[in-house]
Amino acid sequence: DGGITQSPKYLFRKEGQNVTLSCEQNLNHDAMYWYRQDPGQGLRLIYYSQIVNDFQKGDIAEGYSVSREKKESFPLTVTSAQKNPTAFYLCASSLSGGPRSTDTQYFGPGTRLTVL
Amino acid sequence: DQQVKQNSPSLSVQEGRISILNCDYTNSMFDYFLWYKKYPAEGPTFLISISSIKDKNEDGRFTVFLNKSAKHLSLHIVPSQPGDSAVYFCAASDYSGYALNFGKGTSLLVTP
Numbered sequence: 001d002g003g004i005t006q007s008p009k010y011l012f013r014k015e016g017q018n019v020t021l022s023c024e025q026n027l028n029h030d031a032m033y034w035y036r037q038d039p040g041q042g043l044r045l046i047y048y049s050q051i052v053n054d055f056q057k058g059d060i061a062e063g064y065s066v067s068r069e070k071k072e073s074f075p076l077t078v079t080s081a082q083k084n085p086t087a088f089y090l091c092a093s094s095l096s097g098g099p100r101s102t103d104t105q106y107f108g109p110g111t112r113l114t115v116l
Numbered sequence: 117d118q119q120v121k122q123n124s125p126s127l128s129v130q131e132g133r134i135s136i137l138n139c140d141y142t143n144s145m146f147d148y149f150l151w152y153k154k155y156p157a158e159g160p161t162f163l164i165s166i167s168s169i170k171d172k173n174e175d176g177r178f179t180v181f182l183n184k185s186a187k188h189l190s191l192h193i194v195p196s197q198p199g200d201s202a203v204y205f206c207a208a209s210d211y212s213g214y215a216l217n218f219g220k221g222t223s224l225l226v227t228p
Contacts, residue, residue, distance in 0.1 A: 004159075033215055042120070042205060042218035043160070058215060090159050104150065105216060107159030 003027065004108035006091050011113045013085075021076045021111045023091035032074035033092040033105060036060065043090060049074055078113060085115045119143045120208050122219035129226050135193040137222050139206030142187065146208040150216065151180060151191045154203045163204075164191070196226045 004025045013019045025032065031050050035043040045058030049068040063082025068074055074093075078085045089111045094103040121140045129135045139149075147168035152160035166173040166180045166189070173180050179192045193200055203223045207216040 006159075009157075035218075040125070040220060042118075042220045043207075043216075044218075045215045048215050088157075092159075104162050104165065106162065107152075109159045110157065112157065 006108040006111050013115050016080045018079050021089055023074045025093045029093035029095050031094045034076045035090045037088045088112050120217045120219040122222045124222050126223040129196045131228050132195045135196045137191040137204050139189045141208050145210035148209045149189050150207045152205045198226050201226050
């Protein structure tokens with residue numbers, strides 16, 4: 001079955017530690033995205049990647065880093081510089097990441113990160 | 117600055133009746149709009165979309181209406197079913213945008 005997987009579903013980390021969230025897709029999509037959702041809030045864009053080996057900052061990139069070495073994978077690292085990392089993190093992908101992405105974005109199941 | 121606004125945090129509707137979820141936007145450059153449905157602790161699921169060249173799009177029980185002059189769109193669900201109970205997000209993009217702008221969501225509860 002084609003889809004987007006995120007692992008783990010729940011993640012606990014101590015303050016000051018870096019943590020990497022996994023996102024894999026087998027939809028053959030070019031574009032991938034990371035969003036963050038906080039209670040009572042919409043989804044806010046952290047990073048996006050239109051194509052392999054390229055990525056761009058979204059609205060709230062500070063304290064996060066990404067890589068896109070393979071088409072299928074777009075891992076997100078939450079660094080110790082992120083002041084409020086506890087949130088629900090969602091990965092998405094779309095067929096095209098061109099200048100005008102009208103393609104529907106499909107989301108993974110999400111990872112809930114709690115920093116203790 | 118929230119460019120996509122869903123001013124009703126919650127909505128309760130009886131099973132079989134119509135659910136109307138509203139969304140307003142401020143950016144006149146937005147030309148593509150989507151609705152997503154989200155259950156707790158899960159990723160959003162795409163529901164329906166509409167391009168600005170249209171004012172209505174239907175898919176089964178779901179219809180989205182777009183009023184460009186008012187910068188307003190709405191999602192109608194008829195008839196509403198208990199399984200429709202979820203949070204509904206409105207999202208929009210513009211020609212130069214690479215990603216979506218989301219509203220804060222409306223929590224729909226359909227009661228038997």
